[in-house]
Amino acid sequence: MKLELCCPTLFGLEGIVADELRFEGKLDTVRAENGRVFFSGDERTLAWANLNLRCAERVLVHLGSFPAASFDMLFEGVRALPWEDFIPVDGAFPVKGHSLNSALHSIPDCQRIIKKAAVQRLAQAYGAAWFEETGARYQIQFAIMNDRAELYLDTSGAGLHKRGYRANANLAPLRETLAAAMVKLARWRGRDAFLDPFCGSGTIPIEAALIAMRRAPGLLRTFDAEKWTCFDAGIWKDVREEAVARILPDTAFEINGSDIDPENVRLSVDNARKAGVLQTVRFDQADATRITYAGREGVLLANPPYGERLLDLQSAERLYGAFGRASAGTALRQYIISSDPAFERFYGRKADKRRKLYNGMIKCDLYMYFKPDGAKKQPQEPGAKK
């Protein structure tokens, strides 16, 4: 079946997801927009994307797009879509979505109209008046923007950041899709050392290990569309087997995570075990401001406390300063995500490059230091005038 597919992404990650599809999925129909990436393919493409994409939030089938300035237009547009090609007579088809800058702004009303239109279409197709909805889930998603509706079916179920290894999380975990994107932005592929000295629940080192081992991020979980009767279940089996066959057996990567809190170190070990990468990553308890960074090479990628959730801003800035002094002069390429606009001043060095990223709703920058660290300034003391 030929399918128009769409992956929503965190803002700032559209290009990275497009590259995953182009270079790893070998697709040539990829188009990135604000917060989403469109591509086309078939059931195999859809299964591959769910299992292998590291930085996308979901995989949706794009069913149609039409003007929807009134409930009548919305109803007729939805009723015209071929729901029966996907949803069987016992399928459950809940509706969710959002609306922006549009006359139709009441989400419950839009949900009700869309449901009614889909029911009417299916009633006609199956000659049924009532749907029990006891079978697999076919989540309908809508987005109405500037009076135009887009209708989708969600093939993923739980968001793709839910890899299945992080049942436990500390207070401020980084979304797995963002952690994987940062490893890609650091261009780390397993050839040199990797270090996260603020590892929390271990997300960054675990995602780095999954990338180094070429282990597909979705291998531990299932996806809604695996149960869809419109697709051949054999395809999912094949795609899973191909993903397993690609895993590198080699565990000789130098990946380290550490955290000051021993409970977080235990959590990271637990999560790495669940992720199947415990042989590949080593976790220790350590104060990041007391680690010796001099003489080390490779990549340091970290998500220190922001001062919004874990510590107040002043303690976070004091920590950036102490961390900056400890890592001064290192040959490690450093990639640090922070929502503090004054991060560079406290860390003591202007980044070679910055990249805007969103950690959930928090606007952050990834501060990248990859040039040799000859002319490093002394970090500013906390409390000093900004």
Ligand SMILES: C[S@@+](CC[C@H](N)C(=O)[O-])C[C@H]1O[C@@H](n2cnc3c(N)ncnc32)[C@H](O)[C@@H]1O
């Ligand atoms: C924002 S969290 C990291 C979250 C992590 N990326 C994850 O996905 O779970 C920051 C972490 O820094 C740790 N931390 C705070 N001060 C530290 C220090 N001086 N040395 C090492 N770790 C520290 C905290 O215990 C916390 O786990």
